[in-house]
Amino acid sequence: MANIPITVEFSGGLELLFASERSLSLEVAEGTTVGELVNILVDKHMVDTRTELFVVDGTVRPGILVLINDADWELEGEESYVLEKKDTILFVSTLHGG
Amino acid sequence: MSDTTNHQRIIALEAENAALKARIASLEARLQLNSAPPQSLTHTTPTATPELSAEEYLRYGRQLIMPQIGLPGQLRLKNTRVLIIGIGGLGCPAASYLSSAGVGTLGLLDHDLVELSNLHRQILHTLAYIGRPKVLSAIDRLRAANPNVTYIPHITALDKENALEIIQNYDLVLDCTDHPRVRYLVSDAAVIAGKTVVSASALKTEGQLVVVNKPTSSEEGGRGPCYRCYWPRPPPTESVVSCGEGGVLGPVVGVMGVLQALEAVKIISSGALEGQRAPASANEAAAGSPGTEGPSKPEPASMLFFSSYSPTPFKTLRMKGRRADCISCGTPSDPALKITASTIPDYDNFCGPGPDAVLLDPKDRRTVMEVGEMIGRENVVVVDTRDETQFGITSVGGSRNVPFVLWQRGGKVPEEFWRAVEEEGNSADPQEEGEKGKGTKGKEVVILCRRGNDSQEAAKMVMEDPRARDWKVTDVVGGIGEWARKVGGVVEY
Numbered sequence: 292m293a294n295i296p297i298t299v300e301f302s303g304g305l306e307l308l309f310a311s312e313r314s315l316s317l318e319v320a321e322g323t324t325v326g327e328l329v330n331i332l333v334d335k336h337m338v339d340t341r342t343e344l345f346v347v348d349g350t351v352r353p354g355i356l357v358l359i360n361d362a363d364w365e366l367e368g369e370e371s372y373v374l375e376k377k378d379t380i381l382f383v384s385t386l387h388g389g
Numbered sequence: 390m391s392d393t394t395n396h397q398r399i400i401a402l403e404a405e406n407a408a409l410k411a412r413i414a415s416l417e418a419r420l421q422l423n424s425a426p427p428q429s430l431t432h433t434t435p436t437a438t439p440e441l442s443a444e445e446y447l448r449y450g451r452q453l454i455m456p457q458i459g460l461p462g463q464l465r466l467k468n469t470r471v472l473i474i475g476i477g478g479l480g481c482p483a484a485s486y487l488s489s490a491g492v493g494t495l496g497l498l499d500h501d502l503v504e505l506s507n508l509h510r511q512i513l514h515t516l517a518y519i520g521r522p523k524v525l526s527a528i529d530r531l532r533a534a535n536p537n538v539t540y541i542p543h544i545t546a547l548d549k550e551n552a553l554e555i556i557q558n559y560d561l562v563l564d565c566t567d568h569p570r571v572r573y574l575v576s577d578a579a580v581i582a583g584k585t586v587v588s589a590s591a592l593k594t595e596g597q598l599v600v601v602n603k604p605t606s607s608e609e610g611g612r613g614p615c616y617r618c619y620w621p622r623p624p625p626t627e628s629v630v631s632c633g634e635g636g637v638l639g640p641v642v643g644v645m646g647v648l649q650a651l652e653a654v655k656i657i658s659s660g661a662l663e664g665q666r667a668p669a670s671a672n673e674a675a676a677g678s679p680g681t682e683g684p685s686k687p688e689p690a691s692m693l694f695f696s697s698y699s700p701t702p703f704k705t706l707r708m709k710g711r712r713a714d715c716i717s718c719g720t721p722s723d724p725a726l727k728i729t730a731s732t733i734p735d736y737d738n739f740c741g742p743g744p745d746a747v748l749l750d751p752k753d754r755r756t757v758m759e760v761g762e763m764i765g766r767e768n769v770v771v772v773d774t775r776d777e778t779q780f781g782i783t784s785v786g787g788s789r790n791v792p793f794v795l796w797q798r799g800g801k802v803p804e805e806f807w808r809a810v811e812e813e814g815n816s817a818d819p820q821e822e823g824e825k826g827k828g829t830k831g832k833e834v835v836i837l838c839r840r841g842n843d844s845q846e847a848a849k850m851v852m853e854d855p856r857a858r859d860w861k862v863t864d865v866v867g868g869i870g871e872w873a874r875k876v877g878g879v880v881e882y
């Protein structure tokens with residue numbers, strides 16, 4: 292199966308879990324869902340061992356929004372959304388400072 | 390009396406005075422509310438309002454002539470009561486612009502006192518106010534620029550006991566707080582009171598802004614999502630980072646505060662708040678309120694996201710909107726979960742243990758004075774777990790830097806630590822497990838961090854590692870901050 296290029300972005304401090312990389316260019320197999328992408332990120336790209344800061348009970352933890360091309364993933368079918376070529380998946384965590 | 394007691398007495402009196410003034414203002418406001426005729430929804434220009442003074446026409450002239458504002462918009466600003474919760478990095482610029490724009494009544498709520506480390510971003514406060522309430526400092530500056538505004542000080546922390554009572558007295562709320570606990574509280578109370586909240590936050594180089602419980606015709610019930618709709622479940626304690634720990638750039642939080650003021654001006658001057666009622670009558674609003682220009686345009690829920698170091702710093706994220714089963718603004722499947730005035734949750738549950746965790750046995754912790762005297766001894770190694778940036782600002786002579794992130798990353802003692810200890814006391818080789826002795830015995834590794842929290846976690850990891858079984862492992866109570874205050878030779882920041 293062919294691979295497709297996508298971009299993954301982290302912000303709100305989540306980049307610290309991924310070796311301070313704010314943006315990753317990845318190739319994923321065609322048909323990969325966002326849910327599967329989350330697992331790929333944990334398995335292959337997360338450098339921090341505290342996976343609970345990213346994933347809890349098999350999905351992204353409370354306080355993290357997942358945006359598919361700048362739209363809340365809940366508008367796009369959440370974990371079941373099938374990635375398309377050149378999609379940008381942004382993970383944002385809540386900020387609290389003020 | 391000493392200067393300090395005098396000073397404290399003055400602060401107490403000021404606070405008392407401010408509280409009394411606030412009480413008077415709130416009573417007067419209630420009186421006004423009771424005597425004012427019910428506002429008609431069919432008028433875009435409030436009828437029973439005083440016109441502007443000649444000074445006000447001049448003062449507001451540059452915004453008055455814009456079609457988005459005009460006389461109706463300016464009068465709406467004048468007749469609106471805005472509560473700003475948190476007079477810090479967001480609240481200072483937000484209050485400045487709302488005061489300057491001619492909002493009639495500004496309530497300012499904060500329990501904090503001004504500190505020197507606030508001044509790089511909290512632009513209303515001055516040196517003269519260090520150690521005194523932020524609210525009074527801010528009002529002093531605001532009044533100097535615009536005395537037309539009625540300023541109401543609330544020198545108190547917002548809690549579930551007072552939130553509803555305070556918020557009820559205002560038309561619009563700006564959430565400029567710095568903790569998720571308060572953000573949920575503000576939103577829950579505002580939903581019950583039927584008020585709109587402009588909520589923003591910032592950390593390091595980024596910021597977020599959402600409008601909460603906004604009058605809109607595109608959602609059932611006439612209101613946009615609440616804070617819980619955006620963030621249904623609070624984040625785990627360990628993921629909550631404050632400006633004090635994570636740092637924040639002044640202009641970043643400033644941009645967010647200014648955007649809050651802008652959003653507030655847009656909401657107020659458009660008339661969107663007119664006819665704002667408690668949720669009981671929210672359905673009427675959904676049916677459409679003829680005559681008001683505000684809540685008629687359908688607007689999808691969105692979040693403004695500012696990432697100042699990104700090549701595309703501003704993004705508008707498309708959000709899901711109201712959750713029908715939201716426990717605050719919706720109808721939860723279990724009705725008992727619905728948050729009401731008497732069941733506003735206890736938000737302390739969110740924040741877990743306070744910042745001063747105690748992981749180590751007191752006998753494994755040292756004071757800065759003790760370690761200060763041990764420095765330079767051959768068998769003592771000091772390892773500093775602050776990040777490189779902070780280590781570069783100030784450090785204890787001879788200490789070695791092994792940033793805490795390395796410890797977290799591997800979930801174990803990082804190689805960098807063993808290397809640092811080895812290089813420092815090169816007589817010891819922790820890997821020669823069979824051949825202990827030779828300077829290994831009697832060695833002490835002291836772990837230091839900023840405040841004495843991370844150092845405990847790191848020390849614990851080392852203690853549990855067999856490679857360190859012959860060492861004494863300790864950490865420093867109070868960290869580098871305490872060191873600066875008691876021992877010296879490093880700076881406090």
Ligand SMILES: [Zn+2]
Nearest residue numbers: 615618715718
């Ligand atoms: Zn809600």
